[in-house]
Structure formats: C-alpha cells, structure tokens
Amino acid sequence: MEAIFRLPPDGRLCLRIHREPYPLYDILRNNGYFYAVFPTKTGFDIHIWQDSSCNAP
Incomplete structure (x- = not known):
C-alpha cells in the first residue's frame, strides 16, 4: 500500500498478483485512485x- 500512496499524480503502478484482490478495489476508489x-x-x-x-491503462 505504501507504493500506491507514494505515486506522483501522473505515476502508475502495475501490481502482478496470483488472485484478484477485491478488498483493494474499495481502498483505491475511496482514496481517489x-x-x-x-x-x-x-x-x-x-x-x-x-x-x-x-x-x-
């Protein structure tokens, strides 16, 4: 999560994961991502x- 919150306004992060992280989606939306x-x-x-x-993307 630290990497996400450090993204500059024009930055992007690619997360590669073995399963879909459903709880992450709410966190991202609630924080303007x-x-x-x-x-x-x-x-x-x-x-x-x-x-x-x-x-x-």
Whole structure:
C-alpha cells in the first residue's frame, strides 16, 4: 500500500498478483485512485493510477 500512496499524480503502478484482490478495489476508489484489471494465465495484472485525465491503462 505504501507504493500506491507514494505515486506522483501522473505515476502508475502495475501490481502482478496470483488472485484478484477485491478488498483493494474499495481502498483505491475511496482514496481517489483508478485501476484496470487484466487477467493473465497465472493471475492478474492490476494497473493503478491517480490522474483522472488519463483513465485508460
């Protein structure tokens, strides 16, 4: 979580995880972050950003 909260306004974070982290989505939305989820063969890639002018991964 520390990495997410340190993102600069135009920064992005890609989280690669083996299962979908449903509780994280509420935390991101409640703190003004956007995200896109991409299923992979081994889990999920979740792209996280805060800049509302760029809401596509």
